[in-house]
Amino acid sequence: xxxxxxxxxxxxxxxxxxxxILLALIGHAVTPVAESSPLVLTLERxxxxxxxxxxxxxxxxxxxxxxxxAALTAAEPPDAVQAMLLAQRIYAGQxxxxxxxATARAALVDAxxxxxxxxxxxxxxxxxxxxxxxxxxxxxxxxxxxxxxxxTDEQGxxxxxxxxxxxxxSDGLRARREANR
Numbered sequence: 001x002x003x004x005x006x007x008x009x010x011x012x013x014x015x016x017x018x019x020x021i022l023l024a025l026i027g028h029a030v031t032p033v034a035e036s037s038p039l040v041l042t043l044e045r046x047x048x049x050x051x052x053x054x055x056x057x058x059x060x061x062x063x064x065x066x067x068x069x070a071a072l073t074a075a076e077p078p079d080a081v082q083a084m085l086l087a088q089r090i091y092a093g094q095x096x097x098x099x100x101x102a103t104a105r106a107a108l109v110d111a112x113x114x115x116x117x118x119x120x121x122x123x124x125x126x127x128x129x130x131x132x133x134x135x136x137x138x139x140x141x142x143x144x145x146x147x148x149x150x151x152t153d154e155q156g157x158x159x160x161x162x163x164x165x166x167x168x169x170s171d172g173l174r175a176r177r178e179a180n181r
Contacts, residue, residue: 062104062105065089066111069115069132069135072115072119078119080119083115086112087116091112100142104138104139108138111128111132
């Protein structure tokens with residue numbers, strides 16, 4: 001009795017089994033877990049996580065620009081050319097982004113314009129310092145928000161990264177949204 005094996009079929013079968021094992025390991029690594037129970041990764045959760053990652057990157061960039069702006073403001077007297085270049089770089093880098101960081105981006109652009117005007121002699125130093133402090137406060141508010149790992153409320157509805165999305169919104173809008181729950 002003779003056993004013949006087709007080498008091509010054997011390689012394809014091994015590749016298929018390897019692919020299934022690889023996908024299982026990747027799935028195990030990225031599946032969200034709540035109270036030691038895996039959750040189905042829905043499209044909404046995936047999109048919310050992607051938006052949160054994007055907002056996190058924007059917050060890091062906002063913090064770096066805010067630190068550069070604060071350092072320039074602290075210099076006595078500030079270099080007008082350096083202030084103008086920094087303001088242009090901040091404006092170009094902060095023109096677009098997620099809605100969660102919109103108020104902080106706008107405050108940082110306004111602060112950069114105020115520092116450039118101060119460096120050029122068109123604005124008082126205290127006004128520039130107040131603009132920078134206001135922008136840094138908005139950025140700190142974004143960083144200080146706690147983001148839950150699994151974003152659901154009591155009824156199981158998707159409220160992904162709501163603290164990050166609601167940073168900087170008015171109290172009236174927040175109250176209306178809470179009333180609609």
